[in-house]
Amino acid sequence: xxxxxxxxxxxxxxxxSRPESGLSELxxxxxxxxxxxxxxxxxLGNHGYVxxxxxxxxxxxxxxxxxxxxxxxxxxxxxxxxxxxxxRLRDSTAETAHFSLVAGNSMATVMIAESPxxxxxxxxxxxxxxxxxxxxxxxxxxxxPDKTVQRILAKPLKPLTSKTETDPERLRKQIExxxxxxxAVADQSHEDDxxxxxxxxxxxxxxxxxxxxxxxxxxxxxxxxxxxxxMAVHQAALEITNVLGGxxxxxxxxxxxxxxQ
Amino acid sequence: xxxxxxxxxxxxxxxxSRPESGLSELxxxxxxxxxxxxxxxxxLGNHGYVxxxxxxxxxxxxxxxxxxxxxxxxxxxxxxxxxxxxxRLRDSTAETAHFSLVAGNSMATVMIAESPxxxxxxxxxxxxxxxxxxxxxxxxxxxxPDKTVQRILAKPLKPLTSKTETDPERLRKQIExxxxxxxAVADQSHEDDxxxxxxxxxxxxxxxxxxxxxxxxxxxxxxxxxxxxxMAVHQAALEITNVLGGxxxxxxxxxxxxxxQ
DNA sequence: AACCAACGGTTCAATTAATGAACCGTACAA
DNA sequence: TTGTACGGTTCATTAATTGAACCGTTGGTT
Numbered sequence: 001x002x003x004x005x006x007x008x009x010x011x012x013x014x015x016x017s018r019p020e021s022g023l024s025e026l027x028x029x030x031x032x033x034x035x036x037x038x039x040x041x042x043x044l045g046n047h048g049y050v051x052x053x054x055x056x057x058x059x060x061x062x063x064x065x066x067x068x069x070x071x072x073x074x075x076x077x078x079x080x081x082x083x084x085x086x087x088r089l090r091d092s093t094a095e096t097a098h099f100s101l102v103a104g105n106s107m108a109t110v111m112i113a114e115s116p117x118x119x120x121x122x123x124x125x126x127x128x129x130x131x132x133x134x135x136x137x138x139x140x141x142x143x144x145p146d147k148t149v150q151r152i153l154a155k156p157l158k159p160l161t162s163k164t165e166t167d168p169e170r171l172r173k174q175i176e177x178x179x180x181x182x183x184a185v186a187d188q189s190h191e192d193d194x195x196x197x198x199x200x201x202x203x204x205x206x207x208x209x210x211x212x213x214x215x216x217x218x219x220x221x222x223x224x225x226x227x228x229x230x231m232a233v234h235q236a237a238l239e240i241t242n243v244l245g246g247x248x249x250x251x252x253x254x255x256x257x258x259x260x261q
Numbered sequence: 262x263x264x265x266x267x268x269x270x271x272x273x274x275x276x277x278s279r280p281e282s283g284l285s286e287l288x289x290x291x292x293x294x295x296x297x298x299x300x301x302x303x304x305l306g307n308h309g310y311v312x313x314x315x316x317x318x319x320x321x322x323x324x325x326x327x328x329x330x331x332x333x334x335x336x337x338x339x340x341x342x343x344x345x346x347x348x349r350l351r352d353s354t355a356e357t358a359h360f361s362l363v364a365g366n367s368m369a370t371v372m373i374a375e376s377p378x379x380x381x382x383x384x385x386x387x388x389x390x391x392x393x394x395x396x397x398x399x400x401x402x403x404x405x406p407d408k409t410v411q412r413i414l415a416k417p418l419k420p421l422t423s424k425t426e427t428d429p430e431r432l433r434k435q436i437e438x439x440x441x442x443x444x445a446v447a448d449q450s451h452e453d454d455x456x457x458x459x460x461x462x463x464x465x466x467x468x469x470x471x472x473x474x475x476x477x478x479x480x481x482x483x484x485x486x487x488x489x490x491x492m493a494v495h496q497a498a499l500e501i502t503n504v505l506g507g508x509x510x511x512x513x514x515x516x517x518x519x520x521x522q
Numbered sequence: 523a524a525c526c527a528a529c530g531g532t533t534c535a536a537t538t539a540a541t542g543a544a545c546c547g548t549a550c551a552a
Numbered sequence: 553t554t555g556t557a558c559g560g561t562t563c564a565t566t567a568a569t570t571g572a573a574c575c576g577t578t579g580g581t582t
Contacts, residue, residue, distance in 0.1 A: 003265060003540080004265055004304035007265040022529075033571045039570095066334065068330070072321070072327065076321060102309065103308070110324075284558080293542095295559080297541060
């Protein structure tokens with residue numbers, strides 16, 4: 001992992017639930033030395049990608065990101081294209097649908113279409129979730145480079161519920177199953193009472209860039225609804241891959257190449 | 262300049278008018294070796310901050326920026342706060358007002374409120390403009406760290422019109438005048454027939470983060486309108502500094518400290 | 523008020539990663 | 553066919569990154 005990679009990892013640590021962090025906190029989260037972390041933050045700050053509250057001395061994401069996101073959105077719109085697909089998925093399943101991008105070693109929820117029902121799964125935008133406990137994460141891992149999968153499996157797999165898979169070998173089996181099926185299922189492995197079905201989406205690059213998923217209260221899951229959701233999710237994933245300029249047929253041929261190498 | 266700094270500079274090269282670039286093009290623009298540039302792009306790509314078109318092999322900004330901008334905007338909104346001020350400035354002057362952030366060695370136009378008149382100055386969102394030829398750039402330089410000013414002055418000052426200041430010493434005088442006045446004037450120094458008045462805005466960090474400006478067709482500039490615009494721009498700059506959490510009274514005490522060092 | 527732990531930030535010799543000239547294969551135009 | 557420019561890669565040389573130890577400060581505990 002290059003120095004630049006490590007510096008960029010700091011940006012991935014920010015989310016809606018942790019919008020500000022102190023120097024030591026960031027160093028701890030990223031696993032870097034304080035001095036190193038600070039040099040990275042200064043470099044990021046020089047470009048406006050992070051800024052520091054002068055009172056609390058905490059760091060937060062910077063305003064320059066607005067410009068970049070703006071350029072990206074106006075020259076290659078995604079939100080406008082993905083949102084209708086997400087809404088249609090929500091409508092056809094009557095459950096909460098969400099679209100996630102991979103951010104470092106986790107999935108970041110980028111867009112959410114909430115179920116109209118009173119009893120529904122509610123998600124926080126921008127929230128970062130682990131790869132190993134979520135359907136989206138496993139769906140992404142299923143088509144991620146081997147090296148990445150190995151790196152994730154090598155780390156301790158933190159149990160979040162009693163059903164979280166913590167054994168690397170059994171998780172690898174789950175990932176392989178997801179690759180064969182084209183979608184992943186997470187039955188209460190991230191949160192009790194929540195059942196997730198996810199399929200990977202591919203952008204213009206060869207590898208998977210994220211996942212689309214439907215999260216259901218487990219009380220409503222039956223074999224019939226599950227299958228219906230699987231099909232809807234799979235269809236939506238293909239549509240998103242399409243608007244992102246990805247090539248779904250590459251799914252089974254390019255999954256084991258390391259990105260950009 | 263650190264390695265991380267150099268890598269981040271690549272992001273600053275993208276704009277609405279240059280949303281995609283090839284490897285050699287980026288290397289040339291940034292002044293790096295091709296191999297170095299590519300390693301940076303791979304690192305940026307690993308985090309989704311750039312992506313590559315598989316056909317043309319050109320690089321563009323990545324989708325992960327949307328997440329970061331989203332987190333930034335929802336936890337620390339700026340657009341919502343700045344836009345009304347910008348619109349009011351446009352209304353009170355009946356000229357095109359715009360808000361720019363510094364991006365590397367240039368100013369990036371982030372928000373625009375166009376004049377209602379038929380003959381007006383029209384700007385492109387996300388466009389990157391040089392520091393030395395624009396009112397916004399000079400306004401920002403007036404409160405930038407000395408080292409930064411020296412770095413800019415050391416580079417060749419590209420003439421864009423017959424009135425562009427290309428002599429480093431005379432430009433330094435202009436910058437000092439802007440510091441004393443609290444605003445900068447650019448009379449056709451960036452484009453013929455365009456007259457600009459800009460004032461710096463300050464964010465939560467000590468140094469200036471950008472500038473707000475009004476651009477006028479030179480035919481409408483009189484001493485009276487110029488003074489009216491100066492006052493309106495200055496007032497708007499104070500308001501924006503306020504909503505950004507900056508402290509305008511630090512202007513004259515912190516301008517000569519290098520950012521974050 | 524004395525103590526202590528944790529904070530943000532800094533220093534510099536030891537270490538490790540970045541660098542770039544030269545290279546390959548390819549695509550396209552003259 | 554030749555020439556040029558492209559994206560991408562290699563590896564000995566070089567230059568930057570690293571992190572333990574440090575400083576001063578803050579805020580809570582005894």
